[in-house]
Amino acid sequence: MKIARWVDGADLGEGFVIDDRVVPFPSGLRVSQVLAQGLPAAHRLFERAAGDSGTPLESVRLLPPLEPASIRDFVAFEEHVEGVSAGVEGKSHVAPEWYEAPTFYFTNPHTVLGPGDVVSPPVTSRLDFELELAVVVGGVDGSDGRDLDADAAREHIFGYTIMNDWSARDLQAREMKVRLGPAKGKDFGTSLGPWIVTADELERFVDDEGFLAIRAEVYVNDELIGADLVSNAGWPFPEFVAYASRNSRVVPGDVLGSGTVGNGGCLGELWGRNGELTPPPLQPGDIVRMSIEGIGDLVGAVAPMVELPPVPRARKRPRHRIRPLP
Incomplete structure (x- = not known):
């Protein structure tokens, strides 16, 4: 369905x-x-x-196929981490902690875009896309979505949709030097669509280890940029859902992005591997088309960048511990 x-x-x-x-x-x-x-x-x-x-x-x-209750975005493809780290750190590096658990961050459910919508990015010199497959969580009788194991989590996977996590890489890099984020480098737009395909429709693609072996491709202005199998993730999708529920809760309408696939699932990975901004960052007017086997196509366009007044710098304040007398 x-x-x-x-x-x-x-x-x-x-x-x-x-x-x-x-x-x-x-x-x-x-x-x-x-x-x-x-x-x-x-x-x-x-x-x-x-x-x-x-x-x-x-x-x-x-329209976007749902109004998400929340959006978690994982970083589950080792190849993606290798490429992006080469651009950020000057060499390819996957932290040992990456292998310990499927790490994620929360992004903005209020700036979700649908098929054919245009993204209005902030001023950035490194606008990027991220090709992802996302889980949509559904209800299960008798479960409140807390502390699920992988088998129980599988029952909470209602279906899947394509996700494009638009990214301003220069803003993201600055934010993450503060050891928090990403924030404004990401929260201006996330595209979902074109629809939700129910989990049973994709069951035939699940391999013997529980991974979803479907092909994902991304094109910019009809030029193929990257392609990968979703089964190259470090964890199968039920384990994403289970981890998200640990000491917490997943609810119907939650969206869990797989993280960017490898082999050119985003420009940032290719910039790291190539040692330069090749292919070039996205520009206003560019058309990004993502195609995932068994799902369909999700198309998005880039609008002119939105220039806003500069942000005031932090004020250097005297570190009083007692309020000064008048």
Whole structure:
């Protein structure tokens, strides 16, 4: 099953993509409600909707397939870390701590973009994309999403979508020297889409070790930049979900990005390997197309950069411990 959100004229639609048409959920349900009910309930809804005529897919504008409850983004591909570290540190290096657990950060769920949307980046000389596959979490009866093991976490994987983690690498590099972040180097835009493909649709691609062996490609202005198998990640997806839930909780509508695939899944990796900004950073007007086997294509465009007033520098303050007398 494919699940999407769309605009048809002035009307918002949420439902299934069936062949070449979109069909609203029965009873006016929303994607958030269907995710909360879980995958078995979604199959029952599909049986009720499958015979509806719907609306031609080509006549609607697709939106992000969900409004995420949160977005975690992992860094799970060793090859990506090798390449990016070469650009940042001057040599390829994967920290021993990387191998210990699938590390992630939280990004902004309020700047999510959909298929065909344009990203409005900050002023940056190193605008980049990141090709990722993302898990969409669904509800499971009797589970609150806390402290899951890998088997229980697998049941919480409702489906998958493509994720483009737009990145301003120069801003990101400055922020991370403070040993916190990334923040403004990332939070201006994350593209998701074109729809959610339910986990059962991709089960045939799961290999003997539990990894999802599907091909991911990224193009800039129709030139192939990178391609990889998602199964080259350091951990299978249920272990991402399980780790995110440790001493915490995952809930329906959470999005967990795989992190950037290797072999050119982002420009930053290639800059590190090439020792120069080749291929060049993204520019206004560039079109980025991501294609993942079994999912589809996610296209995004780059708008002119948004120039804002400069940020004031930190004030050097006297370190009084007692409020000075007037």
